[in-house]
Amino acid sequence: MSIDDPAVLWETIWTKYKDLVKEHGSNIRGQLAQIALKEYRTVKAYFLKIEALCADLGVVQGTPVSEEEKITAAMHGVPDEWNPVKTVIRGKVDYTYTDMKRQLKEYETDLQKALAIPADAALLVNGAPTKRTISSTSAEFPSAVTQEVDMVTGREETKRKRNEIQGM
Numbered sequence: 001m002s003i004d005d006p007a008v009l010w011e012t013i014w015t016k017y018k019d020l021v022k023e024h025g026s027n028i029r030g031q032l033a034q035i036a037l038k039e040y041r042t043v044k045a046y047f048l049k050i051e052a053l054c055a056d057l058g059v060v061q062g063t064p065v066s067e068e069e070k071i072t073a074a075m076h077g078v079p080d081e082w083n084p085v086k087t088v089i090r091g092k093v094d095y096t097y098t099d100m101k102r103q104l105k106e107y108e109t110d111l112q113k114a115l116a117i118p119a120d121a122a123l124l125v126n127g128a129p130t131k132r133t134i135s136s137t138s139a140e141f142p143s144a145v146t147q148e149v150d151m152v153t154g155r156e157e158t159k160r161k162r163n164e165i166q167g168m
Contacts, residue, residue: 025060028053032073037082043108047101050074070097074104082107 032053040046050073054065074097078086085107089100 021060025057028057028060032057032069033076035073036077036079038079043101043104046077047074047104050077067097071095071100074100078104 032050035046035050035053037043037046040049050070054070054073058064075086075089082104085103089095089103092099
């Protein structure tokens with residue numbers, strides 16, 4: 001058989017690139033295994049990345065990524081701080097990937113409401129400060145006011161500091 005034969009041509013190409021394709025699939029699986037919600041600002045961005053990786057993996061392996069594999073990858077990357085919602089998701093036998101996405105988005109929304117922070121703010125990043133500081137000064141009130149909001153309890157603590165201009 002010659003290279004003019006399509007079957008021989010395909011076999012030659014496949015032999016040359018099958019290890020490369022296999023390695024690429026392994027790399028994508030590794031990325032799925034290590035993806036973490038804390039790396040993304042929102043649950044939506046987190047799932048967009050998971051879905052992009054699953055689409056790439058589906059192309060490489062020639063079949064779509066299973067629902068179970070998507071759920072496993074996504075749940076592995078959800079931080080321990082979200083254990084209440086993880087427990088609910090894992091407790092259901094017939095949970096789908098779509099159900100899990102909805103549940104995590106709802107939990108994110110509930111956290112944002114409870115903490116009274118903007119919807120586009122990141123919620124859980126390991127090592128992030130738990131307090132947000134807001135400072136303000138005005139001509140009417142010459143002393144600077146620093147307000148700290150505890151991101152977990154939502155309590156506000158106000159501290160007054162005199163401006164250095166007033167000599168204090």
